[in-house]
Amino acid sequence: MLPSISQLDLRRYLPSQDKFQYQLLPIADSKKNGYPFGIRWRSPSPDRFPLRLRRMSIARFLFILAATILGVGLMVAGGLRRRTHHTTESEPESQYAWQKFQKLDGFFNGVASIVDTSDWVPQQEDLLQPNASMRTELPKKLKTTGPPIEPIVYNPYAEFSSAKYLEDHDAVQTCYLDDGDSVLPPDVYAYPGIPQNMTKHFMGSYKALNIRDDVCWERFGRLGPYGYGYDKDEGGVGLAEKSEKVGSNKIWASQKRIDWRKVNWATAQQRCYEKNKNRFAKNSTSEKSSTGTKKISRQAYILRSYTGYKYDDHQLLTMRAMITELSLKSGGEYDVHLLVQVKDDSIPIWTDKEVYRKTLEENVPEEFWGITTLWSEELMRLYYPGPFPENFENPSGQPNHGVYRGAHFPLFWFSQQHPEYDFYWNWEMDLRYSGHYYEFNKQIGEWAKQQPRKGLWERNSRYYMEDYHGSWANFTKTVEKETLDNPTPPVWGPVQFPNNGMLESPASNTPPREYLDDNYEWGVGEEADYLSFNPIFDPSKTNWVFRNDVDGYSRTHPIPPRRIAIITVARISKRLLDMAHQETYKMRHTMFPEMWPPTIALHHGFKAAYVPHPTYFNHNWPLEYMDQIFNHPRVPTDSVFGWGEHNQLDSSFYYHAQFSGSLWRRWFGYRENNEGGTWHELTKTGRMCLRATLFHPIKYERGSTE
Template sequence: MKLFPLRTHLSYERLPVYGDKRNVSPFSATSLKKYRWRSPSPGSDRLPCLRLSLSRCVVLAITLCLCLGLIATGGYRRRHRETQKKPPPRIPLPWEHFPRLNGFYNGVGALVKSDDHIPEQLAINSSTPQKPIDTQITPVFDPVPFNPYAEYESYEYLNDHHPVQKCYIDPDDKIPTPEIFAYPGIPQNMTAPFMGSYKELGLSDDVCFDRFSRFGPYGYGYNLDEGGLGLAEKSDKSGIERLWAQSPKIDYRGVDWGAAQKKCYEKNKARFEGNVTDEPTKDGKNPVPRQAFILRTWTGYQYDEHQMLTLRAMVNELALKTGGEFDIHFLVHVKDNSIPIWTDKEVYQKTLEENVPEEFWGFSTLWSEQLMRLYYPDPFPENLQNPSGQPVHGVYRSAHFALQWFAQHHPEYDFFWNWEMDLRYSGHYYEFLRQATAWAKKQPRKLLWERNSRYYIPSYHGDWQQFTKKVEEETYLDNETPVWGPVSFPNSKMLPKANDVTPPHSFAEDKYTWGVGEEADIITFNPLFDPSRTTWVFRDDINGYDLKFPAPPRRTAIITVARLSKRLLDLAHEETYKMKHTMFPEMWPPTVALHHGLKAVYIPHPQYFDRNWPLEYMDQTFNHPKKPFDSPFGGGEHNLLGSSFYYNSGFSGTLWRRWFGYRENNEGGTKDEVQGSGRMCIRSTLFHPIKKERGPTE
């Protein structure tokens, strides 16, 4: 302690300090040179035990050994007790006490017409005894083609649009695009979704898909030497001969989806002349909007056979069957920033071929974080908070940079779908995207942001008109100021607002008419909530706004899955490039829409839960949390673990693998299907996240 000049109530001898006593450390080179260490006292260099008798030294040694032994033994026993001690049992969360639902797992042998279907929740809550379900292994009905497309050859369509030229998979126009199939019924007591609505969105709710009818046309269920992907060696195959009789097997070896997609567009180029916002062309035909469907992938990603089925379905159902209305794109993140993909074509092609399956080379685009640093150069000043500690150009904090960059290089598209690789859809992709888009277009702007912030629970709220009225009442009772046009807030360095986003009249005068028929600039699949009212960890990850003022108002939709207009992405690009504004990826596009008065819509798609939630409690939990911490987008996010769609849902992967015929948690698989009602058959459902798709079949 003599070395440290500490101020205590004890008096320690201090080291002398030379020069400036306030600034010079006692351990500086100068002080150590000048200081002469005190000589030890006479005889202090001799061991103390040498001044003791031999017997005393022996006693001291034995005592020391005994003390060390006791200390070591006590430490070992304490550590042993700690390792053997069981952790206290985890207190179950409230929703874990709710009864489990099992109607998802009823199969094709229990199909009934939709009019005869009784949802599992209704059967559970009914006081009337339920009859046992009549089951068999073989499907009750034959699968039928599922066609959600417009009647392209009808007089009504051709009167408004140019004709659709048929597209093919192969360059010689000999392999037609396949159809997918559905069963015209629903397994009896199939569980109903708690949130969202098939009826409201106009999605088919009277059919279901098993794994063969959905993915058989893309190679599921037949061998590699036939051009398929297999995957069904141990699967129950009862009744699939009915499917193969209607859908011949396609040899997918050597298919170039990029070339097929490009040729399809060239055939149908006349359909897309002009822009979606333009007047009809000179020949009186209405142009069809062009849409880019972008899959965010990366170097090193493993493309499982199940993933290949999904990717083929996307290209066929969105691009080829629509006559080029969509283009599928891979936006491939090159993780190694040292690879000069923007300067060397050979390096670019080599990187592409090493990281993407050959059949998708033709529509893949590479990018890297280093490229984004060049495109959006530093500095990005005045960061409010950075909980992740990641750099602003890193994909974790700015995945939208690559999307903005892509949109600037592809002005031919009116809309851009940002899709993640761990999303799956059990229904038809075109039906889902078309109905989501059409529904969003019909939504009025009045109280739209307020409706967007809530989950729609039909069994509790009633129909959509009743839900709209309830949101209006709650807004007034809570004394909230509704969003009406672009929001104003104190800050500097803001881009000017467009003229067409100014409300045509006051909020009070509007009769839910403004915005009806207007395309949405952003469509999301989770609610658009105010992060400042939650404990969401990234709510203050904001860059470039003047910190002398309060943080700007903002909105967030968990999971970066959305449709974004070219107008929104152009504004986001200008905000980033000119003003150095950016936010966390799930917060940035919705906030740009909020600031600039653009139309934003949350789609209430059907969402399932694995437990039988009381409806009033569900509404309270998800729509009216008592504290910010309780929000499902904060400390209460555990409430969505048992749902079919959220960023960390556990049930989504379980249900998806069971549908594919794999065992999960010692349940399901071929044996259970054969002994029960056959293969699972589920309605159209959006799943997230799906981190793995394989499992044991036995």
């Protein structure tokens, strides 16, 4: 019997290439799951690398041509067979095990169904009830009186005014949007409750991170203050003309509409810092401010963009929220920067100020001009000159300084140009967060600060599933047992390995005692040097395609030990970036962008942590099966960071997660996969109200409401 397209492995018909492997990602059936079927190439960059064909003999060319014709024939035959199959079966055939699990729809319950968390029954628990008649009842439609609960001003800055805080810290001075100190940054609003039967997250934990889980966010309360829902001639962005908006007027009871066209973010951030500069200084753990009080770390929040990027109105809302919540409302703890790649290397931005200005103004919205820094690959070639010798493997065929393999270089460069910060957030333009940015950043930093170093690298490599593993303390014990049962010794301080020369590791990174003698003490109270949002794993135990993309180490020795976190999004300390910068320009060492900063942390003993932020899935995965698939693959090819990446399609956070964009657009009120939209919201339970969730990737946001 001829195979169908879902069974056909095209890799068998490609020429053997020892130095390159594509990761084939067959995507779920569109009719059943709303995801387009296709084959996708692994790429963390906005630009896909070109396939470089190698020279080959005529005989080999003819073989490939014949194999291609055979493959096309098999696919056509398989397609005919599948089409015949669909005429006799009402349900299309599932390709992967997770596609057979029941789809979840509790995400789409709206504001009319909000209940106190003490009355909330997660959809997963509701589905366990023996028959449908016993399931928790939802309101049939949105009442004209609006949601049953009033929205509240969400204020994660309350500690600033507490007596305890003021005993140890300088007072936070109020910051404004305008030069005249008359326009206050707006408040945002959340609902104190959760829609009944809201689907629960599968991975991560609100409780562990100390992020409020008893509130939900809908689009007007979250983004209305930044211009969503009022006209452009008033300084807003519109977008909500046909939206379901019952009760949304309540956010304007005490909140003025702001004309965002008049805001200069650079001067607003600078004024805020000047008012509060006594609160800050470098090396906050070892110095005090001029008033003798404890200091606060300053952090750079760096949004990575490029010339030609289209700043949709939705993007403007997100950027305004970031700057307002992280910088102005916090009294200047953060500066938000836009780091923009000039893709045309022939533009002389470094020799002509007028060309620099023109390039900036043509590619960035005016309100962000003052916070933007331009860079180019040509600058990186000058700043980090080659050669980077003895590459172990370069599957993409791309040069070291290209953005595909050298995306970390401009971050290192930026940290050297702006040494005033303690931490640098490398943030992508296709990330979204439905909750409050300051709360998220503050709490994950505090959580990481309290993590002991013992077992940390081993915990970093696993997904934490709260309903399966229990408390974080129980998860820690589970990982400890697995570690002690494993013949591979745990990571404890800087790793030792044969090499052709490395910089000396900081003395503070040397463990104070042996691993078994430590009672989970070392590292508690120490800021993390590297924070990731996906597990930090050993790529040598997977078939991740770029696992051996390593430069500058002698090939007379084995390839160095490595760690990697998929997606370059991270918070990185100045001291780790300084070490990475020196390893790069002094030693000519580098690796693939997602691998190099965490590997620097591994080699030199810096504190690194994977943040277990709540992550949602579109299907009802059995937890034991999920733990096996994501945490204990039987063989390297099963890893969810290699050919098993199809399992990640179903989640709200991964480099190619399909569910993330779908869920985010539904939250905005748009129709997605012929579902949702204004009529659905009006005739059901209203607009969606989600818990605080980090989404990636969001490749587009604008859709149809009808």
